[in-house]
Amino acid sequence: MGIAKIAILGGGQMGAGVAQIAAGAGIDVVMIKATPGPIDKARAGIESDLARQVERGKLEQGAMDALLARLVFTDQLDAVADCDLLLESIVENLEIKRAKFAEVDRLAGPQCILASNTSTLSITAMQSATNRPKRFIGVHFFNPATVMKLVEVVPTATTSRAVTASVIGFVERLGKTPVLVKDETGFIVNRLLTPYMLDAIRCLESGLADIRGIDTAMHLGANHPMGPLSLADYIGLDVVLAMSENLYATFKHDCMEPTDLLRHLVAEGVLGRKTKLGFYDYSQRPPAPNKALQKR
Numbered sequence: 001m002g003i004a005k006i007a008i009l010g011g012g013q014m015g016a017g018v019a020q021i022a023a024g025a026g027i028d029v030v031m032i033k034a035t036p037g038p039i040d041k042a043r044a045g046i047e048s049d050l051a052r053q054v055e056r057g058k059l060e061q062g063a064m065d066a067l068l069a070r071l072v073f074t075d076q077l078d079a080v081a082d083c084d085l086l087l088e089s090i091v092e093n094l095e096i097k098r099a100k101f102a103e104v105d106r107l108a109g110p111q112c113i114l115a116s117n118t119s120t121l122s123i124t125a126m127q128s129a130t131n132r133p134k135r136f137i138g139v140h141f142f143n144p145a146t147v148m149k150l151v152e153v154v155p156t157a158t159t160s161r162a163v164t165a166s167v168i169g170f171v172e173r174l175g176k177t178p179v180l181v182k183d184e185t186g187f188i189v190n191r192l193l194t195p196y197m198l199d200a201i202r203c204l205e206s207g208l209a210d211i212r213g214i215d216t217a218m219h220l221g222a223n224h225p226m227g228p229l230s231l232a233d234y235i236g237l238d239v240v241l242a243m244s245e246n247l248y249a250t251f252k253h254d255c256m257e258p259t260d261l262l263r264h265l266v267a268e269g270v271l272g273r274k275t276k277l278g279f280y281d282y283s284q285r286p287p288a289p290n291k292a293l294q295k296r
């Protein structure tokens with residue numbers, strides 16, 4: 001079951017990253033925008049990342065041109081018709097994802113595998129919006145998708161073995177390492193990481209230390225590549241909130257309950273790197289702790 005052409009639904013940070021690595025691995029990619037408005041943001045982001053790599057001598061201009069030639073951008077969902085796999089990477093909301101999958105299911109060919117890049121939602125709950133019990137699977141990339149090596153592969157109770165094997169082959173072709181996981185909220189990484197980030201936010205709320213102090217402590221004391229508040233900004237605070245709500249709803253562990261500060265920041269549209277303001281202010285170089293939060 002070869003995967004030669006894929007569709008990515010959703011041109012946000014994750015969708016664009018996966019589109020870029022798949023096209024770089026020689027796969028034809030159609031990036032389908034899921035909301036109204038111009039598609040140019042995803043294209044511009046990919047082009048500027050590739051141009052930077054060319055400037056630094058990490059990528060040949062010819063390879064960049066060949067990669068871009070394999071990438072098509074559209075807002076038409078029926079572009080999925082001749083694809084072997086569709087990876088959904090839209091907003092972390094079960095009802096929105098289910099509605100999109102129901103539409104995609106009607107438009108995709110019978111060969112097409114439907115996959116979700118959800119961080120925490122139930123793959124089975126999305127699958128049940130379609131008529132593809134055997135050809136539905138979770139394929140969870142990490143941020144930034146162009147760099148992070150892990151992909152959690154999440155078959156449901158009905159996903160066929162052939163589909164799982166085919167997806168594992170696809171993930172390996174992208175140069176990633178697949179890990180098989182049961183379909184349970186948060187899979188492995190976010191089940192363990194989300195309570196950690198929430199606890200770091202609670203430490204900030206209670207005044208245990210300031211933003212830089214918390215991040216420096218975990219960076220140098222636990223040898224993590226970045227501290228938990230930087231990590232939350234990287235992931236996107238809206239995504240962290242959605243993950244904690246989903247985990248808390250499933251497991252009811254206190255450590256998974258969203259904090260007031262996290263809710264407050266998301267309600268204000270302070271979402272981390274993607275809005276240039278989160279626990280840090282990314283309009284400054286290097287980013288500085290968000291002054292409004294330092295006063296707490």
Ligand SMILES: NC(=O)c1ccc[n+]([C@@H]2O[C@H](COP(=O)([O-])OP(=O)(O)OC[C@H]3O[C@@H](n4cnc5c(N)ncnc54)[C@H](O)[C@@H]3O)[C@@H](O)[C@H]2O)c1
Pocket residue numbers: 010011012013014015034035089090091092093096117118119120140141142143234235236239274
């Ligand atoms: N950010 C991460 O670290 C990370 C890592 C792995 C997986 N994910 C998952 O990937 C998915 C996308 O996350 P992201 O970080 O790229 O977010 P993002 O905010 O960068 O992108 C969200 C995408 O959803 C689309 N969208 C927003 N509202 C929509 C609606 N009502 N209907 C259809 N589409 C809509 C947007 O146009 C955009 O393309 C989520 O399921 C998230 O959980 C995120």
